[in-house]
Amino acid sequence: MSLIGTTVTSADEFTPPGPGDFNLPPIGGGHETFEWLGQTHYLGVTKPMLQLVLSGILVFGFFWLAARRQAMVPGRLQFLGESAYGFVRNSMARDIIGSHHFMKYVPYLFALFFFILLNNLFASIPFLQFPTFSRSGMVYSLALLSWLIYNIAGMRVHGVVGYFKHQCVPPGIKGPMLILLVPLEFFSNIVVRPVTLALRLFANMLAGHLLLILFALGGQHLLMEVGGAVGAVGILAWVLFILIAFLELLVQFLQAYVFVLLNAMYISGAIAEEH
Template sequence: MVQIVLFAVLAFAFLYFASRKRALVPGKLQYVGEAGYGFVRNSLGRDIIGSHDFQKFVPYLVSMFFLLLFNNWAAAIPFFQFPTFSRAGLVYGLALISWLVYNGVGIKKHGLGGYLKLQCMPSGVTGPILLLIVPLEFFSNIVVRPVTLALRLFCNMFAGHLLLILFAMGGYWLIFQSGVLGYVPVGILAWVLFTAIFFLELLIQFLQAYVFTLLNAMYIAGALADEH
């Protein structure tokens, strides 16, 4: 809990100082901040939600992306070395916020009844098949969606963290604790694989921040749409 607050403050500080002294010719920090903001604004906001409605959701999406990114990359920082969202409770809290946002947006635009109809009744589907389709669509779009959103992030962060521990500690035991000289080359290989997986994890941690924010944008776009 302390870690998520700390890295939320760091994410805020990064965005604040990157935008505090805006100049026509940006410095390094402003350049990185503008690149990150533009990436989320254009590829996750405008392109997914649409040019008519996206702007008011940009602060939410940018905050979500950098909160996730900074907390995921905590796994690569010495003395932390723990991805915050490998704790399931924190991920489900974030998914709950997402659930409230996109459902709130849909209900505000269409009304409760209209929103549920759009989410549960695909256009063009009529007749008795609706008795099967409506409960399935309700379960999929309203109930299960935040669970799958959270599980995707949690499982990737948790599994990657365990994999790094396995190769790091396994290599240490094979080299220094096993007492078998023949295990030393295997231990060195485990450390080489640890290094390779470490850099792969940096990419995965970025991708998970991207995917979580992307799905938020897609759910908001779906809530605003006039057809299922």
């Protein structure tokens, strides 16, 4: 009876992780805060900010080194860089946008893919172990940039009025049905896309890392604090932590791929001749 009571008490003392754990304080101290959406946020340079800068430097540095020699018979680094470039250029840009217009968008899609991928992988790299895009503001900034690029691309092809007609007026529909469909098409194609684009990446990075923290700290709590037969469940929690950590590597790649793939699809839809 006392064992059960002890177990319940110890379990009650465990504080599960939550979104507040992703609100990191500024590096080097400082406690200036502000309230937003019911949460306290810090002012100052934080770890995710530095990771954004670091990822930009690493992506640029790697591909600059890979492209520096440009030998006819590529070495390992050049081959790796060319393969990475070809993956984005061919499987996302050319296949989705089309062979006539894709090259002007390859630099953006290429940089975007590896920038997102590296920031996602930071969640699994020792001593960093934080997904940069689990901070929603950073993801929505990327989505806003993408929104501007594919809308401007469409306006350059169709003109401003023609582009909105292209996006909002379904072909072959006339009469009163347009009163219903045009607002829906505008909301779906112009307003909602950047929100869903960002939300998908943000939610996956937040939820995946939150799950890792839960199994790691929960397993530790069961083993160190609860003990006994119930505490042995902590070993299972750690096994699940390891398995989920490997699964997260796949999710990190897929989320970068999906984000860039949708960008290519939106650009393709914006510049297409038909709706």
